[in-house]
Amino acid sequence: MIMEAITCDNPNNNSRYPLAGRNNLKSKSIFNVNGVKIGGTEIVVMAGPCAVESQEQLLATARSVMKSGAAILRGGAFKPRTSPYSFQGLGQKGLELLAEARLDTGLPIVSEVMDTRQVELVSQYADILQVGSRNMQNFPLLAEVGKSKKPVLLKRGMMATIDEYLFAAEYLLNQGNEQVILCERGIRTFETSTRNTLDLSAIPVLKKLSHLPVFADPSHGTGHRWLVPDMAKAAIAVGADGLLVEVHNNPEEALCDGSQSLHPEEFEKMMADIGRIAEAIGRAIFTKESILS
Amino acid sequence: MIMEAITCDNPNNNSRYPLAGRNNLKSKSIFNVNGVKIGGTEIVVMAGPCAVESQEQLLATARSVMKSGAAILRGGAFKPRTSPYSFQGLGQKGLELLAEARLDTGLPIVSEVMDTRQVELVSQYADILQVGSRNMQNFPLLAEVGKSKKPVLLKRGMMATIDEYLFAAEYLLNQGNEQVILCERGIRTFETSTRNTLDLSAIPVLKKLSHLPVFADPSHGTGHRWLVPDMAKAAIAVGADGLLVEVHNNPEEALCDGSQSLHPEEFEKMMADIGRIAEAIGRAIFTKESILS
Amino acid sequence: MIMEAITCDNPNNNSRYPLAGRNNLKSKSIFNVNGVKIGGTEIVVMAGPCAVESQEQLLATARSVMKSGAAILRGGAFKPRTSPYSFQGLGQKGLELLAEARLDTGLPIVSEVMDTRQVELVSQYADILQVGSRNMQNFPLLAEVGKSKKPVLLKRGMMATIDEYLFAAEYLLNQGNEQVILCERGIRTFETSTRNTLDLSAIPVLKKLSHLPVFADPSHGTGHRWLVPDMAKAAIAVGADGLLVEVHNNPEEALCDGSQSLHPEEFEKMMADIGRIAEAIGRAIFTKESILS
C-alpha cells in the first residue's frame, strides 16, 4: 500500500481540499463580523464564560473582557457535557442573555450549536456559530451550519488529524458558507498533567495548507488557569489569528470549566502580555478602536 | 489535586454511572431483538456491508451472511464520511432495501442514524439503531435515540475513554431506553500499521463496570480484511457478547471500506473458527436454530 | 511527500528488514532453548515473579508455575524502575537465586539485562536474555546482546511502531544472533483504565511481516491481575506463540508489580483455560512432557 501523506510539501493538497485548501486565487480569507475583521493582521480575542449562568454573571464577565480588549464575547447556552447529570446550559434563555450582553457591551457573540434543529434558533441570536470539538465530524450539523451562512467557529476535534479537520471545513464551505474560522483546542495524548495537549504546530500547518483564519483555545488546550496566559503568548508567537479564552467573574463558583477560566484581572494582564508578543511579530490586538480607524 | 481513577476496583462506580453501572439488582442485561437474544450465553454476530449500495449487492451479501450464521444484518443508509466528496449513502432508499433484505432473510437489521431529525425515519425501518463512533458524544442524538426506545448499538468513540463511554450510555439509559449494546471498535493511537488499535481489554473492563452487553468490531478495529478473523477469535476469547463484521459480496468494488470487508467465503470460515473458540469458553454462536429452541 | 506505509501488503518489506522480514527461505523461525521449542505449534509459557526478592519467594513461585505447566521461569535481577527510590533488584544475587531455581525445577530462565556491561554476567546465568520495553531502542545494548548469541526476548517499546520494532530486531540479527523472540506488551495510549493498551493486532501483523516467534505479555499489557487471564486467552486465540506472565507466591507483598501478578492458583486456572483455546485453534501448550516426546 502506498499512502499519500497529507503534508505541506504535497502539491496535491489543493485538489484534496478544493475549497478549504490554499490556491492561486486565495492565500488568506479575511472577513468581517459586525465590524470585527477576522483573518487580518490584527489579532482577535474572543472571551467570556464557558456557560451562560445568569444575567449577573454574564454581564459582569462581558463588561470586564470588553474593557480588557476582547473583540468578541463567548458564552455557551447549549453545553455538551460528558455526564447527563452535569449542568446542560440555559438553552434559549442563555441566548437571550447573550443578546442582552451584546447590547450592553457592543461585542458580537459566539455561541455553540449542537443539534441540526437548533441552528435556526442559535442563528437568531449569535453572530458566530460555534461547532465544538465533539461535533467536528457531526456531518449533518456541518451541512446545516454551512447552509446558515453565519460565520462559523469550527473547533478541531480532540482526536482529529489535520487532514480530517480540513475535510470538516470543506463540509461547511461546500454549502456556500465562506466565513469559517479554524481553532486548535488541544488534542488527546497520553500526557495527563494537562487536560489536552495544545498542538501549536497545527497553527502554522493549517495556515500553510488553508486560506482560513486559525485561532487557538488555550483554555481547553490546557485545562489549568495558570497555564492559559503562557500558552496564549505562545499561540500568538506561532501565528494564531486570534484566541478563544474562558473568563469568569467568579471561576471558583463556575458551573462549568471553572478550573481553566481566568479571573478578569488575569485576563487583563494576559491581554497586555499578548499585545507585546503581537508587536514583536509585527501584528497588533484588534480593539474597539480598530473598528473606528 | 486528587483524581479518582475510574477503575474496576473503585466501589464508587455504581454511583458514578447510576444506570449503566453494575449494581446489586443487575449484573447483566439480556434482551431480545426480533427473537435474537442479546447479552446471553450465545454470541450474536451482526454482519453485512459497510454501506447499502444496491438491491443486488445487499441481497447477495445478506443471504450469504445468513447462511454462514449471522443473526443480524448490518448496512449503512446514512454514512458519516470524512470527505464531503465521498459516497454519502443511499438514505431512505437504503433503508427500504434493508427492509426488503430483512423480509428475504428473516434477519433483523441494524443501521446507523446520524441526525436527530432522522431518528424517526430510521426507526421505522431498523430493528437496532446504531450510533457511530464519531457521534458517541453527540448528546442531542443520544437523547433522541434514547427516547425512541429502539435497541441501540452505541459504538465507542475512537478517542473516548471507558469513563466517557459509560457516560454516553447513561445519556441513552436515562431517557428510559434500556436496550443498549456497547461495541469496542478500535481507538486511535500512534500505530499506523492498523487503521485503529482494537482495545480488547476494554471488553472485560466494560463487562466488569457495566451490566450492558459488549460487542467488538474487528473490521473498523483493524482496517485490514486479513486481520479480521484473527481479531474476531481474540474478541470471542476475551468475552465479547457479539461481533459486528463488515462483509461484502464484492469488496474490491465496494463504495466504502472495501479493504476491511470480508469476502463471503472468508466470513463463512471465520464463523466456523469463532464457533470453536466459543465452545472452548463454554459459549456458542447464536443461530436461527437458537430462536426455535 | 509520498510516504511508504509499512504494511503487510507491501512487497518491499523483505528488503526493508533483510534479516527480520519474511523471505522465500524462511517463513518461520523455530529454535530450542534447553529442550523448550520456541516458535513451533506448541505454545510456550514463561512465568514467574517481576523481581527476584528472596530464595523463599522465588522457589515457591517457581515450583508452582512449573507444576501448572510453565516451560520457562522469568524473574528480574536488574530492574528498570521509574523512580530511583524504588527497589532496583538484587543484582548478581538475584541471578544466583534464579540458577538455583533452575536446578530445582528444571525450567530454563529468562532475565532482563539493562546495561552493555552486564551482558556477560547475565549470560552466565540466564538461558534467555530479556531486553525490556524501555531498552528496545538502546542500540548499544542490542548490539552487545546480539553478539552474545544467547536467545533473546525483545519486548516491544511501549512507544514503538511495528516498523521500529522490526528494526530493533534487525540490530540483534545482524550481529549473527538468530534466536530472537518478539513480545507485544502493551502500548501507551490515552486510555487510563489499563496500565497500557495490549495491542493484540500486533501479533498477526508481526507474524505476517517476520519469521520470528511472537509472544504476548498480558501482565504489563493490562496492569491488573484480574484482566490477565482474559487477555491471555485472547492472545492465544489471535496466534501468539507464547506468553510472558507475572506470578508471585504472595502478590500483596510483592516489591514490584504486585497488582498485576497472578496468585499461583489463578495461574493454574489460566493455564487450563488457555489450553482449551489452544486446542480450539489446533495448537497445544508446551509442557515438560513435550520435551520427552
Added chain:
Amino acid sequence: MIMEAITCDNPNNNSRYPLAGRNNLKSKSIFNVNGVKIGGTEIVVMAGPCAVESQEQLLATARSVMKSGAAILRGGAFKPRTSPYSFQGLGQKGLELLAEARLDTGLPIVSEVMDTRQVELVSQYADILQVGSRNMQNFPLLAEVGKSKKPVLLKRGMMATIDEYLFAAEYLLNQGNEQVILCERGIRTFETSTRNTLDLSAIPVLKKLSHLPVFADPSHGTGHRWLVPDMAKAAIAVGADGLLVEVHNNPEEALCDGSQSLHPEEFEKMMADIGRIAEAIGRAIFTKESILS
C-alpha cells in the same frame, strides 16, 4: 483505587521528586558552562548539525551558527538510528572534530552519549553530555552520566509523562550531578503531519514543578524545517530557557535529519525573530557579549 495525579497544584510534588522538585531553598537552578550561563534570564541557543559528518561540514556550520548568536555547538558523534543500516555517526573521530570546532569558534560543545562505556570518552571532549529521547529511561546510563559531574542535557522521552521525566532527572541528581537541563522535544501522538507533537505546555509545567532549566527542541519537535522558526518563537514566548536547533551548512546532503535542519541563513533570521520575542517578555538572547559583560 485512588490515583494521585502529578499536577502543579499538588503539594506533595516536593516529596515526590526530592532533588528535581522545587522546594523552599531552590526556586531556580542557574549554572555556568564555560562562561555560558544556563537557567538565567538570558536565553541560550544550542545549534549545529544532527551528526558530525566531516571537518568541512562541521566547521562551516559551527562558524555560521556562532556568527548568528548560538552560544553552544551541538553535534552527534554517536547516533541512535532506527535502522542498523543508517549512518551511525563518526564515533571518536566525530568528538575530535567537535573539539576542533570548539577551538575554532570558542563555543562549548554538547554531544550525545548512548552507552555507559562511552561516558568517560565523551566526557573528555564534550562540555555537556546529551542523553537522548530514547535513553531517557536508560537507568544505568543515567547513573553513569550522573556520576560524571558533567552538565547534562536530558531530553524528554517521546512517550514519557512529565512525572516519568522528573524521575529520570532524579536519577541524575541523586548521583550528585546538579547541572541538569531539561528539554521538551515533542511527544508521539496520532497526528502525522508533524514528526512529533511539540508539547509546549510541558515547559511551564516543568518550570513550575522543578527548579531545573527547561529548553525546547523545535527541530525534532516538528520534523520540518519550515516549522522550526515558528515553533522556536512559541517556545521562547512560553518561557523556554533555551533552544536546541539543528542547522546544517547543506541540509539537502545531510546524512541525518536533513529535512528538519535549517539552512544557515534561516537560522540567522530565526535568531533575530526570537530576539524580538525574548525582548517582549523581558528576556534576551545570550551571546558572546553576554560572557564579557
